[in-house]
Amino acid sequence: MRRISLILSAFLLFVLPAASSPAGAEDAIGVAMDDFSYTDTSAEPANQTAAHERRLSAFMAALRRDISADGRYRPVPSAQDGAAFKVIGGIQKTSTLVQWAKVAVIDVGARKLVMDKLYTFRGDNDESWERAEIFVSREVMAALATPAPVALAVFDFELEDTTAASAGTSATSDASYLAEVTGSVREALGQSGRYRIVDAGGEAVKARALRDCGGCEAALAQKLGADQSLIGVVRRVSRTEYTLGFQVRDVRTGAVLSRGDSGLRMGADYSWKRGAVRLVSDKLIGSQ
Template structure:
């Protein structure tokens, strides 16, 4: 009987060490993130005369979709539906002007983080794409990254968003 128990001890030790190693390498649960629709901030000379149009709105939508797709595919984040946000700044697409109110909105939606994407139009052919990530509970700014697009059209906004998400957010 002792001999049989002695033979099983190495098997039990191996199983225990395998279980411990598996527990240590298990990925942490995904972070719940509220990715708000990308917004346009227009500083171009024509901003007072040429209002954002359907093309601008479509390109912002595509940039938002691309960012969300990459974030979900990473497995590191879980998207929180932001369509239920009723704050006036969210409805008006002016979260970039509300001094971090996106964090509170994200917290109210059950998210751990908020992400705001901003396309800044410098001229009609020069843009900057930025994302800002805040802790939803404290409102603390956790990450800000930006990329410039020179001599490009607004169809490049989603490419800028993709570059930022792949190389900055997910590349960290």
Template sequence: MENGLFFRRRLLAVAVSALAWGGAPLAFAAGGDPSPIKIAVFNFELDDFSAGAGIAGNAAADLEHLDQATSEARRLLAESGRYSLVDVAGAQGDSVRERGLRQCNGCEAALAQRLGADQSFVGVVTRVSRTEFTVRFQILDARTGAVVANKATDLRMGADYAWSRGAASLIKNGLLN
């Protein structure tokens, strides 16, 4: 009886500590070992506010760089051991197809839950000018839609091929550290 009370108090202390530091409580397997969080990592999206938005640049190259950022994010999260990737290929809807989840007011959480994930991840590259970008991501709890993490970084005097490096740095230093 005393051991059971100790275990419950310890579990509560860990959950409170995780919440106090801005994270979500980890799920625990039957043996008390932390289990990876199932996360749906959707494709990175581009928000282009530059003067030449829509007329300058190369849409195919932009998609390639966004795909590289997505691949790097998925790789880092999977290799961390803290996350288990959920396949998002079955996600339906215009927001997914057109890379517009950033504008759907949290609909990605419900999509992630339908896919069997605990959390959703949406990354966005915002182009301010041809050499100035912001890379950000937001993770939502799939069940409640609550924000679990929201991180951003600036890339100044950079280029579009640096988007994946910006995403990697942000994930390594802002989420996995």
């Protein structure tokens, strides 16, 4: 299936154009679907090309019919004709009784994969192809109804220390604990399925304190290809007291979409990670 995977990747990166939305277009969401490719690597002696072409044609007709039957969607020829989603795929016969189907659903406007799955099904007759189509149809419909995850650039959490301690006293341990906070927050948000975490590293980002830059993080995140930006700060009040805060912006408008503040918490620096994960989870995951 590596061949099919490479084809899907190339299609997404180089072939897929931006969608247009013609005036007066129907409210139903446009879905474009190319005929799936078919490859037979089973090495069976009999030439089954004609049978496979017939079954693939029936498979595609049924898949398009299932999509069209749902009033939320309408078939369109291509992205230029107003498709919001593009469905592509390929089927490969690997042995007498085993076939693989690679199916991807692309959000055209966002140029993102909302589904990219590999299925196996047994049999190579009309009935087995029909069963495979029914299953694939359900999977595609579920993907179309699922919003694409938001691309979120989570910048390194920063420390605002209001204690009287010397700045160099615990710089190494502070940096280590802040890295744990950032990594844990990224992991929690990424695992939620609501967000796709964008790499926000790099010297250009780390060279400034983002909490005091007047929203400059939104522009930085946009350059990284994100939809939204998140900055966070740990405010150390004493060696055993701290507060946490974060802010999320839309990268296009710079508008603040969400913010959270933990209030005063008790605990040393080793507890920052737990508090940060709980705060962002409550505000960005549990509230949606």
